[in-house]
Amino acid sequence: MSQGSAQPSSAGKGSRPAARRNPYALIRPRRGRVVAYVAAVVVFATFLLGAIIVPGQEGQKDDWAISDRLLIAAIGAAIAWFLWRLGSIRATPSKQGLVVRNLLLTRTLAWDEIVRMQFGGGAPWASLDLADTDTVAVMALQKADGEYGRAEAARLAALIQHHGDATEPQRRS
Incomplete structure (x- = not known):
């Protein structure tokens, strides 16, 4: 009987249930x-x-x-x-792709260009590995934002998995 009840997301106080959150909502750092x-x-x-x-x-x-x-x-x-x-850095996902506005540059990426997202190690923000072996920083997803940043990174990773079909580039020996 409890299968139909929506559980609130653990992304923070006052957050909406995960099933009702817009996956294409703007991603911005908080602090x-x-x-x-x-x-x-x-x-x-x-x-x-x-x-x-x-x-x-x-x-x-x-x-x-x-x-x-x-x-x-x-x-x-x-x-x-x-x-x-x-203060205006952001990532704007849409059904067509992702627009990443960092400190100096803004880059528009189609979903099929993105191989994977990294949000670990010693980097202060997330980065995207692209099919052409380039890497793009996503300064809008910051570790300093704690649980909020991790929840937003998970949302972006789910969008990349849902939309993307880029394959890992082959390394030349």
């Missing part, structure tokens, strides 16, 4: 995203404030010119962009 976004705002505001309040009365030695102020603001904007990009 690093919030920290990166908050740091981006704080860094940009600090550099912008610094560019505004540095001394610069005309006619004094060692004045901060407008170009100096603009450079300070630009450096703050560049650091904030980098942190914002760090």
Whole structure:
């Protein structure tokens, strides 16, 4: 009689039953995203404030010119962009394939290109082994996220197994 009851997933508090979870839901890290976004705002505001309040009365030695102020603001904007990009890493699965957005590059992969996923050893995030012997990091699946990260990695591994038919590349001797 208890066969028909759905058991909640052990992926964490408030998670939906595994059978009802969308397997194509967006994959994002939990902890690093919030920290990166908050740091981006704080860094940009600090550099912008610094560019505004540095001394610069005309006619004094060692004045901060407008170009100096603009450079300070630009450096703050560049650091904030980098942190914002760090916060926006993700993996987007679909029925056609997987879009992996890492820190600097975004890569679109068809399911049949992916041989397997690795989420072990000393690496801080998952990686995908491809049929052409290339390896793609998936920074959205991080070990620092603990049980949540492992559950998301299991979901991606199931999608790879379901959709993929890539075979292990043959090594040349």
